[in-house]
Each structure stands twice: as structure tokens, then as C-alpha cells.
Amino acid sequence: MNIVVYMKQTFNTEAKIVLDSNGKIEAKGVNLIINPYDEYAIEEGIRLKEKFGGEVTVVSLGESNVQAAMRTAMAMGADKGILISDPALENTDEWARAEILAKALSTIPFDIILAGRIAIDDCAGQIAIRLAEVLNVPSVGSVVKLEVSGTQATVTREIDGGTALVEVSLPAVITTTKGLNDPRYPSVAGIMKSKKKKLDVVTLADLGFSAADIAPKMNVQKHSIPSARKAGQKITGEAAYVAQELGRLLREEAKIL
Amino acid sequence: MAKGIWIIVEQRNAQIRKVSLELLSQGRKIADETGEPLVAVIIGHGIEGLATEVTAYGADKVIIIDDDKLSEYTTGSYTSVLNKVIREGEPQAVLLGNTALGKDLAPRLAHRLGVGLASDCTGMEIDATSFLSFIRPIYSGKAFAHLTSNVRPILATIRPNTFPVAEPDASRKAEIVKETATIDSNDLRAILKEVAIAASERPELTEASIIVSGGRGMKGQENFALLEQLADVIGGAVGSSRAAVDAGWRELKFQVGQTGKTVAPTLYIACGISGAIQHLAGMGSAKFIVAINKDPEANIFTVADYGIVGDLFEIVPLLTEEFKKLVG
Numbered sequence: 206m207n208i209v210v211y212m213k214q215t216f217n218t219e220a221k222i223v224l225d226s227n228g229k230i231e232a233k234g235v236n237l238i239i240n241p242y243d244e245y246a247i248e249e250g251i252r253l254k255e256k257f258g259g260e261v262t263v264v265s266l267g268e269s270n271v272q273a274a275m276r277t278a279m280a281m282g283a284d285k286g287i288l289i290s291d292p293a294l295e296n297t298d299e300w301a302r303a304e305i306l307a308k309a310l311s312t313i314p315f316d317i318i319l320a321g322r323i324a325i326d327d328c329a330g331q332i333a334i335r336l337a338e339v340l341n342v343p344s345v346g347s348v349v350k351l352e353v354s355g356t357q358a359t360v361t362r363e364i365d366g367g368t369a370l371v372e373v374s375l376p377a378v379i380t381t382t383k384g385l386n387d388p389r390y391p392s393v394a395g396i397m398k399s400k401k402k403k404l405d406v407v408t409l410a411d412l413g414f415s416a417a418d419i420a421p422k423m424n425v426q427k428h429s430i431p432s433a434r435k436a437g438q439k440i441t442g443e444a445a446y447v448a449q450e451l452g453r454l455l456r457e458e459a460k461i462l
Numbered sequence: 463m464a465k466g467i468w469i470i471v472e473q474r475n476a477q478i479r480k481v482s483l484e485l486l487s488q489g490r491k492i493a494d495e496t497g498e499p500l501v502a503v504i505i506g507h508g509i510e511g512l513a514t515e516v517t518a519y520g521a522d523k524v525i526i527i528d529d530d531k532l533s534e535y536t537t538g539s540y541t542s543v544l545n546k547v548i549r550e551g552e553p554q555a556v557l558l559g560n561t562a563l564g565k566d567l568a569p570r571l572a573h574r575l576g577v578g579l580a581s582d583c584t585g586m587e588i589d590a591t592s593f594l595s596f597i598r599p600i601y602s603g604k605a606f607a608h609l610t611s612n613v614r615p616i617l618a619t620i621r622p623n624t625f626p627v628a629e630p631d632a633s634r635k636a637e638i639v640k641e642t643a644t645i646d647s648n649d650l651r652a653i654l655k656e657v658a659i660a661a662s663e664r665p666e667l668t669e670a671s672i673i674v675s676g677g678r679g680m681k682g683q684e685n686f687a688l689l690e691q692l693a694d695v696i697g698g699a700v701g702s703s704r705a706a707v708d709a710g711w712r713e714l715k716f717q718v719g720q721t722g723k724t725v726a727p728t729l730y731i732a733c734g735i736s737g738a739i740q741h742l743a744g745m746g747s748a749k750f751i752v753a754i755n756k757d758p759e760a761n762i763f764t765v766a767d768y769g770i771v772g773d774l775f776e777i778v779p780l781l782t783e784e785f786k787k788l789v790g
Contacts, residue, residue: 218720218740222604230605241721298578299569325720327600327607329581334537334569343651344537346566359655363715364562366666367659371536373652383721384714422613423578426595429606434746437767447770448780451752452788454768459750461672461729462696462788 206259206353208250209310210283211320211333212243214267214274218325228427239274242321244388245381249351250319251282252386257353260284262313266294266302272404279399280391286404287313293409298421303335305419308412310340315376317358322347322380330380337378344378345371349385466499466523467492468553468615470544471516472563473506480627480669481559483519485620487628488586489557490520495588498554499523502636503547505540507533513638518630522637525551529643534657535563538649541570547641548575553615554593557586560619561668572617580609580618584726584747594618602720602743622669623726664690665699667716671728672698675718675745676706679734679755679774683711688775689733692782696789701725701745703735719744733774737762754778 216222217236225231239247250261261283265271268290275286289309297305310318318340320333330346337344349368350361356375361368363382373379391399409419440447440454456462467489472479486502493500502521504512506528513524527543544567548556556571558564560582572579585597585606592610596618600607667673674693676686686700693700702712704719718725720740730748735741737753737760745751746765753766754774763769770777 216601218602220601220604221739222601224605230601300573300576300578303573325602328598328602329579330565331569331572331579331581334566335573338541338570338573341648344566344570345652346537347562364657364659365668366662367657369654370656370658371652371654377652383717421578422576423580423609423611426608426610428600429608431603431606431746434751434765436764437769439763439769439771441771444772444776444780447772448777448784451768451770451781452784455729455750455752456788459729459767461750462785 206253206257206316207314208253208259208261209313209315209318210243210246210250210261210263210278211306211318211336212247212263212265212274212278213240213321213324213326214238214265214271215240215324215326222430224428224430230428237270237274239277240321240324240326242323242325242382245383245385246319246321247278247281247283248386248388249381253317253353254282262287264306264309265289266305269406272406275404276399277391279402279404280395281389282395285402288404288406289409289412290406291409293416293419296421297419298423299329299331299335300422301419303332303339305409305412305414306332306336307339308414309407317353317375318378320378320380322382333378333380342376342378343373344380345373346380347382348379349382351379351385465552465554466501468501468503468548468551468556469521470556470558471502471504471512472559472561473504473509473512476506476509476512478512478515479559479561481561481620481622483627484622484625485557485559486516486519486521488625490628492588492594493520493522496593501525501551501553503527503544505532505543513636515630517634517636518632519628520634524636524638525641526638527641527643531645532643534654536649536652536654537566537570538652539643539645540567541574542645542649543643544571545574546644548615555616555618558619560621564619568617568619575615575617577613577615577617578611580611583618583620584624586618586620599747602724602740603746604743621724621726623671664693665697667699667701667718667723668725670699670725672696673701673718673725673727673729673745674698674731674733675701675703675735676733677703677735678705678709680706680711685775686711688778692731692778692785695782695785703738703741732762732766733778735762736760737765
């Protein structure tokens, strides 16, 4: 089975976000991790390989340091990687990134493409689904259970208030979410092996894109930081009084109840 | 020629989702200010009766696509029918709720239309040069991105609870247009077999205007009954922190935070939740936050509008009684 995992390196969930002098998100000094939702995709890809054979290719977009996250995926069990790295990626939108990824995958056979349902940095959740559209394959999002049988997959997807059971023909794009599996930690042997695995770094020119080809359709005008919430008032006293006072404040001050 | 602001109305069993009413209400305001017509698009089966309701909430025109093959949402069929009507109608902007359906449909639709998409917006304003501008949380609410697009149509999904629902006006009139669905075999490569909606009297977490949430301080699964009783008195949903999910006390779908649901209720009551940065990312845009925690140093108090240092097992039942009196 040919398995592709689209993954992303993101800030650690603990990271405090500040803007640099140009009004951009400051990346200096931030610990980087594999996007948590992509870990489920990597794990599921490796499990499919263990069950059906084949290989897992991880693909990512970003700066050179993304190789660290990709090596971790390889230490978990992915076989090879393609990193699309180019300074021009910085100003691309989801539309362009999906087009770029599709081009990079055009020479790679795949039965399934797995990706986290959302990245915790841009929180957009668009690229994997757009990728399915470019590649003209079906997609199923927010999957918590995946069973592959021949050229069909039966998946359970999270929807508001419940789940939906979907049958999808392969090849397909599946986005993964918490609950699908427990991602493994890389073993020492895995880490040693990962260093020798093939990781190609390609530029946009290598893929045949010019700057004009990838001009964004959605433009980020600026970034801002929400004004910090301030601690409000403490309600102190006997429990009975506290309950009564909170009720009064919610009714009279917050005008909720 | 103004081709309007289109709202993709989401319905389940011919019940319109609240977020769609929020979008119609806000869409009406933008329509009035910009002179653009407001168009509601309803897709499904047995949904023609909903035209009256969306008209009362402000639609000037209602496009109905009713087909038994559309009774349940699938990505392929909904993308195809919307792509067709949008290409024909050439709207300025198309807005969807950032629901499970919206999150799945909007990126695919945007790509088929060859346009951008502003996902999960919590702000939308009229823009002098680009018609609309959007604000969306990134880094799970730790920062915002401000977006505009000069490509038409502008697509955006809007987070539930971002805009209030206006009073319906039953005297409003709208043009009703019925469109037929064209679904090809390509749209049927993913087939919905079954939908399981957990029976619950409580509102969906992401749509609830009040959420009562519990964390590690709940000490056990059985104690969540206290929060359920409190929530039921005020029509709230019950959420939890990651700690309570990891401990196995609550199902994953109730988790609020950076790796769970992002919520924006009017009132969030955090019980026994310490307030880790990942949790605050998921609920920090609540209008009012109440925190009840034994530990006076708990981080949750730094964001709480009303903080109560004390034993939740003593205070929550008293609150339930107090709220019962107030709303009863």
C-alpha cells in the first residue's frame, strides 16, 4: 500500500505568541513539534503499512528546520520524505499550498493520503481537503476510526453531536483527529534508522512554479494579539452567600440569567 | 451588478442550525448597509418549508435545492450542487457556519471555485476596498489574522456564536427559486452509511450560549452529575478540560481546548479547572468566565470575570438552587 502523510511542524502548544518588529508572528526561541493532529496521521499510516505492507512517504512544506519533525516521523516508522522548502512559501495561501503539494505528489503513487484535520498554528483545516480536490479524489474529514479493505475504506467521522459512518473508495484523502489512535514514541533503533532514510528537499522552481503561479487569493493584511483578559472580581464569603452573589452578578451586571 | 451575499443554510431533519440564523441576521445588516441582496441557499430533502423561516430572518431571495440524494450531507454532492449555483449566481460573498459540515464543505468548494477561504472567523466587517474583511483566531486564539480577498466570490466560515440572532420578521417577502441537483458518479465515491447522533437534551458544545465545564478538580466521573444538574437549570452544555478526558471521566467530544473544541459561549463556568494555556485557548473568547477552584493561585482566575475560591462540591449544588430560583 502506498501511503502518503502530509504533516506540518508547528509551535509547541505551550508557546506564547508575540509579534516581531514587522508585525509577524515571532518564531525565535519557540520549541517546535509535529502538529499534534498530524501525529495521528503518521501513526495511522505506519499501522496501515504494518498491516498491508508498502511504504509511508511524509511530505511537508516549510523551512529547512522542518526536517527535524520529518526525521521524527521517520523514526516512528515512515520510510521517506519530501520537503518543499522555498522562501516564496511564506506568502502563500491555502489554495496555493494545496496546488504545490499536489504537484509534488504527481509522480508518487498513492492509495491513501493522511493528514491531521487541522494544524494548531493557522487553525484553518483547509489544505488536505483542497489537496483531494486538486487530485480529484474523495476526502473524509475528522476521522476517528479507519478500516481499509481492498480498494474501500470504512471510516467513522466526527460530526457535531455524534458520528457519521462513511464508505469511501480509494485512493482518498483522510484527515485524522484525536481518538483515532495513540501515536507511538520513536524507539532508539527507529531514531538510528531514520538518519539514513531518504529526505528530498525541493524548491518551487523544481516543481515548475513561478511567483505569479502562486499569488494568494486570500490576503493576510496583518496579525494582532488579543488584549489580555483581566482578572475580574473575587467573590468571597460563606458558600451560600457566594452562590447568591454570583447569581445576582450574572443577572444584574452580566445580564445573563 | 450586485449579486449579493449568500448564506449556505445548514439544516438537520428540516431544523435550521442556530449558526445559520446568526449568519442570516448579520448578513441582513451587511445587505442593508451595502445595498447587496441577501440570498439564502437551502440544500436537503423535504426542506421547502424552511423558505418562510429564512425569509423572516432577512433573505431577499431563497434558493432551494431539494433532492432525496441530498437528504444527508456528503462532501461530493453538496460541493457539486453549490459549485453550480454559485457559478451561475456570481455572488460577492458566500458564508457558511464553521460546523462539522462547513469545515468539510468550504475548503473543497473554495478550491473548485478557485478562490480563497477565510476559515473559522470570529469577526467580519464591511471593507471599503475589498467588500468584506475577516478576523480569525490563529494559534488557537493566541493571535488573530486579518484577511481580505479581491477574488470573487469571497468564501468564509464563521464560528457559531459570533453574531446574535435577530428577531424574525414574518412580514418579509422573498423570491423563491428552486434549482435541480446534478450529481455525477464522481460525487458518490464517499457514501454516507449511517449517522449516529448521541441523544442529548443539552445543546451542542460549540453552539451553546452557556457551558458548565469540569476539570481535574471534579475528582471522578460520577461527580459530573453535579455539573449536568447545574447546566440543565440554565440550558447549558457540559464541557471538560483535557485532564478530565485523559482521566477517562468524560468523552473526547466534550473536551474544550487547543486539541479539543473551541467555544465562544456567553457564559463559561469552569469548575475545578486549573486554566492551562491550552484550555484558555479553547474558551478564552467566552463573554463571561466564572471560575470555581480550591486553589487561589490557579491560572484560571487570571481570566475569570467572577472568581470563587472554594470547594466546588459545596458551591455548585448551591448555585444550582440559586439559578433555579432566578430562572424559574
